Amino acid sequence: MDGMQTAEQDIATRAAKISARGVQVWYGQNHALRDVDIDIPERAVTAFIGPSGCGKSTFLRCLNRMNDTVATARIEGRILLDGEDIYDARVDPVQLRARVGMVFQKPNPFPKSIYDNVAYGPRIHGMTRTRAELDQVVETALRKAALWNEVKDRLDAPGTGLSGGQQQRLCIARAIATAPEVLLMDEPCSALDPIATAQVEELIDELRDQFSVVIVTHSMQQAARVSQKTAFFHLGNLVEYDSTTRIFTNPKDPRTESYITGRIG
C-alpha cells in the first residue's frame, strides 16, 4: 500500500500534459458534454468510465480534434497541450494528431503490409531520410507494441491477415511510430478475447513509461487494472476525477458510488 501511495503522490505532483477548462460539446441541439475541467498527468494512464452515452468518447475525441470531422459537432472551452491551446487557429490538426495519437475500438489496419502500416505516419510526416532509418523506426514501434517477434519474418504480409489482438497491437505500433506524446485509446480491448486483452493491458502498462495514455473503457476491472487516475462521466458531466484507488474504494459522489457498485450503468 505504501508503494502505491508513493506512486499516486508522485503522479499527483506531476505536471499536467493536457488541461481542459470549461469544455462543452454539442451535436446539433444535443448538449453532449457540459463544462468539463480536467488535468491529465504526463506518463500515467488515465481512464474515462461511465454509462453508455455519457460523453466519454466525445471528450476523448476533443483531445486530438477528431470531432473536427463531425459536421454537427460544436466545441467550446479550452484544451491545452503543454500549455498551448490545441484549438488555436495556428494549430494544424494533422500535426496535432501525430503528437496525440489514437487507437480505436475495432482494430483498423490499413489494407497494406504490416511494414507499411507502421511506416505510414513517419512517411507522411517526413520523419526519416533513408530506408534504413525508416526500418529502424518501424522495428522500434513494433517492439514497443510487443509485436516484433510475431511479425519480424513477415513484414510484407498484409496487416489485415493478423489475429484481432495482433491487429490491435499493430494499430498501437502505427500510433506510436510518429513518437506521440499522448496516446488516446477508445475501448481498445472491446473486440479482443481475454488473452489478447491481457496482452494489450500489459502493453498499456509499459507504454506509460513514455506516454500519457488516456483510455475509455466499459470495464471497471480494466480501469482498475491499468490506470492510475480515473474520471467518471455521467449524463455529459465529469462527476468525479481522482486517483483510481480512491474512485474504486472511496468515491466522494453518490453517482460514482452507484456506478462502481453496479447500481447505474
Ligand SMILES: Nc1ncnc2c1ncn2[C@@H]1O[C@H](COP(=O)(O)OP(=O)(O)OP(=O)(O)O)[C@@H](O)[C@H]1O
Ligand atoms: N458523431 C455524432 N453525431 C451526433 N451525436 C453524437 C455523435 N457521437 C456521439 N453523439 C452523442 O453524444 C452523446 C455522447 O456520446 P459518446 O459516444 O461520447 O458517449 P460514450 O460515453 O462514449 O458512450 P459509449 O460508452 O456508448 O461509447 C450521446 O448522446 C451520443 O448519441
